[in-house]
Amino acid sequence: MTKFTPGLLLSEMFFKEIIEKNLKIDFPHLKYSAGLIGAGSEVLGFDTPLSADHDWGPRIILFLSPKDYKNKKIILEKLTKKLPKMFKGYPTTFGRGNKKSHGIDIYTLKSYFEEYLGLNPLKMNHLDWLILSEHRLRTITSGKMFLDDLNVKKIQQKLLYYPKDIWFYLLAAEWQKIGQEEHLAGRCGILKDEIGSQIIATRLVRNIMSLCFLMEKTYAPYSKWFGTAFMKLTCTKKMNPLLKNILSAKTWKVREKYLSLAFTELAEMHNNLKITKPLATKVSTFFTRPYLIISGSKFADEILKNVKNKAIKKTRIGSVNQFLDSVDVLDYNDRIKKLKVLYQ
Incomplete structure (x- = not known):
């Protein structure tokens, strides 16, 4: 049995040992970029042997200039004719979607980013940032270029993380979500609705985790x-x-205990950012009711004071990633663009 090789490493070896050599022979003057970015668990570095059952194998994305892209068919034919059936114990033709194919994709920079992100990443405004899939941003910046004559790395650098104004806005939006639900797990618990309490607490856990990603700019x-x-x-x-x-808590009081500790830790992380005046890190009661909260909306209010772009301060809904879970929207650029109207 072949020892598992992570897909990003496998693809880099595939390029250096097969693709690059053949391009030098058949197209010695060709200027191009080659690497692996975009879709795939291997791009994120999270692939395992289980990943190899579909949409996984030695593959590269080849970026060409608009002029050389006219010869795409010729270049692809030359490359595929010289492909070995196996590379490092893995087939070079494997399941991709509903069919088997080689792992070589050819684009111009413009065609790739318009297809994958739905825009030109070098000409983005604040609305573009707010409707981009965060997952896709990670797959662009986590990927690796093996050779880069066309400077794809410039685009990766541009997309490395949100601009400061957008970052502040997203932080505020996530704190706002906590402020809207932090008292509800206890309210359900008082009514002996432990399932409802668990559901709300789980939503809050996700909010906490999302804030952690934002605070660490990841x-x-x-x-x-x-x-x-x-x-x-x-x-x-x-x-x-x-x-x-x-x-794992079985009762709302235990749930609240650990939510309170997590809120305190989160508030301390916020203060360590030094982007607002120091805010209270201890939980307090919700009006006269016996539920403990961190007052997430107060954090949102303070952070929003840093946002200079007046257009994005009109609403606190955040980016599409913060209010939308539908794959049937987030994975379709034409649909996601229609959400710009929510910010206008």
Whole structure:
């Protein structure tokens, strides 16, 4: 049995040992970029042997200039004719979607980013940032270029993280979500609705985790890899045990205890950012009711004072990633663009 090789490493070896050599022979003057960015668990570094059952294998994205792209068919034919059937124990033709194919994709920079992100990443405004899939941003910046004559790395650098104004806005929006629900787990508990309390607490755990990604300026991937990526954050050592206790709690009072500790840790993380005046890190009661809260909306209010772009301060809904879970929207650029109207 072949020892597992992570897909990003496998693809880099595939390029250097097969693709690059053949391009030098057949197209010695060709200027191009080649690497692996975009879709795929291997791009994120999260692939395992299980990943190899579909949409996985030695593959590259080849970027050409508009002039050379006219010869795409010729270049692809030359490359595929010289492909070995196997590379490092893995087939070079494998399942991709509903068919088997080689792992070589050819684009211009313009055609790739318009297809994958739905825009030109070098000409983005604040609305573009707010409707971009955070998962896709992570897959662009996590990928690797093996050769880069066309400077794809410039685009990766541009997308490395949100601009400061957008970052402040997203932080405020996530704190706002906490402020809207932080008292409800206890309210359900008082009514002996433990299932309702658990559901709300789980939503709050996700909000807490999302804030951790934002505070550490790290794009959060989609649901399958959300927890895996979270475990790589600096705050995980302190935060993870608290979140586990929230999720495993059998009663609302135990749930509240660990939610309160997590809120305090989160508030301390916020103060360490030094982006607002120091805010209270201890929980307090919700009016005269016996529920403990951190007053998330107060954090939102203070952070929003930093946002200079008046247009994005009209609403606190955040980016599409903060109010939308539908794959049937987030994975379709034509649909997601229609959400710009929510910010106008």
